[in-house]
Amino acid sequence: MMNSQLFLKWIIGFVLVISIVVPNFADDVVPVLIWGGTNSGKLNSNPFEKISQTDLKDVVEKKLGESQPAVLVFVKTNFCTEDLTQHSKSLARLKQYKSFEYIPAVDSPLTIFKTLPYTNQSMEEELESVSEGQLVITEVTDLDSVAKTFDLIKKSTPHLVAALTGNYCSYRSERGKRAAEMVASNNTDVFLIETQRLLFYADHTPTLKINDSDPIDLGNVITNVTETGDATAASPLIVKMEFNAGNESAQYKATFDFEINVETTGYYTLRRVNMSRDDEFVANLEIRPAIYWANNFSYHCAQHTKFVNKTHGITLSFENLQLQMDTKIFGDTYDCVGFTSIPIWSAMFVTAIITIITLWGILMIMDIRTMDRFDDPKGKTITISATD
Ligand SMILES: *[C@@H]1O[C@H](CO)[C@@H](O)[C@H](O)[C@H]1NC(C)=O
Ligand SMILES: *[C@@H]1O[C@H](CO)[C@@H](O)[C@H](O)[C@H]1NC(C)=O
Ligand SMILES: *[C@@H]1O[C@H](CO)[C@@H](O)[C@H](O)[C@H]1NC(C)=O
Ligand SMILES: *[C@@H]1O[C@H](CO)[C@@H](O)[C@H](O)[C@H]1NC(C)=O
Ligand SMILES: *[C@@H]1O[C@H](CO)[C@@H](O)[C@H](O)[C@H]1NC(C)=O
Ligand SMILES: *[C@@H]1O[C@H](CO)[C@@H](O)[C@H](O)[C@H]1NC(C)=O
Numbered sequence: 001m002m003n004s005q006l007f008l009k010w011i012i013g014f015v016l017v018i019s020i021v022v023p024n025f026a027d028d029v030v031p032v033l034i035w036g037g038t039n040s041g042k043l044n045s046n047p048f049e050k051i052s053q054t055d056l057k058d059v060v061e062k063k064l065g066e067s068q069p070a071v072l073v074f075v076k077t078n079f080c081t082e083d084l085t086q087h088s089k090s091l092a093r094l095k096q097y098k099s100f101e102y103i104p105a106v107d108s109p110l111t112i113f114k115t116l117p118y119t120n121q122s123m124e125e126e127l128e129s130v131s132e133g134q135l136v137i138t139e140v141t142d143l144d145s146v147a148k149t150f151d152l153i154k155k156s157t158p159h160l161v162a163a164l165t166g167n168y169c170s171y172r173s174e175r176g177k178r179a180a181e182m183v184a185s186n187n188t189d190v191f192l193i194e195t196q197r198l199l200f201y202a203d204h205t206p207t208l209k210i211n212d213s214d215p216i217d218l219g220n221v222i223t224n225v226t227e228t229g230d231a232t233a234a235s236p237l238i239v240k241m242e243f244n245a246g247n248e249s250a251q252y253k254a255t256f257d258f259e260i261n262v263e264t265t266g267y268y269t270l271r272r273v274n275m276s277r278d279d280e281f282v283a284n285l286e287i288r289p290a291i292y293w294a295n296n297f298s299y300h301c302a303q304h305t306k307f308v309n310k311t312h313g314i315t316l317s318f319e320n321l322q323l324q325m326d327t328k329i330f331g332d333t334y335d336c337v338g339f340t341s342i343p344i345w346s347a348m349f350v351t352a353i354i355t356i357i358t359l360w361g362i363l364m365i366m367d368i369r370t371m372d373r374f375d376d377p378k379g380k381t382i383t384i385s386a387t388d
């Protein structure tokens, strides 16, 4: 009996430890402050609840309105609600702007700003100016400097909307750290293509690798992106992008035709990209497994997306690709995360342990046997053998 009590204590201890450790897998949920601009995109939600990216997007879109005012996003790598209380004195100055909005918790809000339809987006360490129609993301380490910087920029750019947010809250979140590294790296030219039907985004401009040579950065498209077809099984949507490729001595025009198809109703599929060199067909590049996403969602599955033709030794790569059809702004993402994500695993694990303990307890209770023999004062005394 002593041994099973010890065992029980171990299990209870284990469950407690698990329940303390599990919340550290928390997602990159951080607060967001938005101010400036003329419109206020008031949010009708519980101020203590986490809001979805879609809701944040609505708020941001309302703030920006129809025109494209200058947007300045301050990013503090590790940013928690506690930071706001610590720097409340200097941040309180921001509240004087009439459209100030505080959102306590959003999942990875930076992606919302990155996917705003601003073609002139950049990340800058040394902030000098932000002009209309431009979106600048800048890193801050000192929250006390935010209000000062904003006032300074606002002097030259009156139509300025600013936001303050972070990559993650906590020192343990690995995903947040990776995002922070991406902000720190140099190739920060985002790649955003907007056609009548397709919204196409990547963190960086694409790279092309031919046989064993070093991958070359294709830069941005050199002509307007055109599209034909109407994205049905009979007539796939073909989006044509043209880039400058090659080296100084041998420049050429590389054309990529992205073929978006409907193979299953309700889903779009991107399986093939045809490459041409100076308008001469070179090869079909393929991706396996094919990219597919549901009609009203955006595809956002892999960090690296590669279209390959092995026989010709050609690889076209995109970082953090995101695609959606028939929209001006990304909606809910389809992240290819299966049902069994980490939080679900932990929940199932903890539930299983508790179930086992309860079952064990019930079995123990069922094992209690009441006396079935009683001492008969007139008869022989009961003897119990000592060997048991
Ligand atoms: C973005 O805007 C800035 C400031 O107006 C300008 O200097 C820069 O050339 C623009 N970049 C692009 C790619 O249009
Ligand atoms: C970014 O570029 C600067 C010079 O422009 C260089 O010194 C620095 O090493 C680069 N950083 C990374 C991460 O590539
Ligand atoms: C690209 O599109 C813009 C706006 O539709 C147009 O003004 C411009 O002339 C086009 N450029 C080319 C090279 O077709
Ligand atoms: C440029 O590329 C061609 C092949 O595309 C190659 O033969 C040539 O050596 C390259 N030149 C330089 C300077 O890298
Ligand atoms: C790509 O090439 C294949 C055959 O090589 C052809 O059937 C298809 O129509 C081409 N697609 C585009 C978008 O050009
Ligand atoms: C590579 O491109 C050629 C066309 O030039 C095509 O016939 C072949 O099937 C492609 N290979 C792969 C693996 O896609």
Ligand SMILES: *[C@@H]1O[C@H](CO)[C@@H](O)[C@H](O)[C@H]1NC(C)=O
Pocket (backbone or CB within 6 Å): 266, 295, 296
């Ligand atoms: C997608 O959204 C549009 C309008 O928002 C709606 O009409 C359509 O039914 C939706 N499609 C699916 C598959 O949900």
Ligand SMILES: *[C@@H]1O[C@H](CO)[C@@H](O)[C@H](O)[C@H]1NC(C)=O
Pocket (backbone or CB within 6 Å): 210, 211, 311, 312, 313, 314
């Ligand atoms: C890559 O190498 C293969 C074999 O050496 C050759 O057949 C092919 O043409 C090369 N690809 C390009 C794009 O030059």
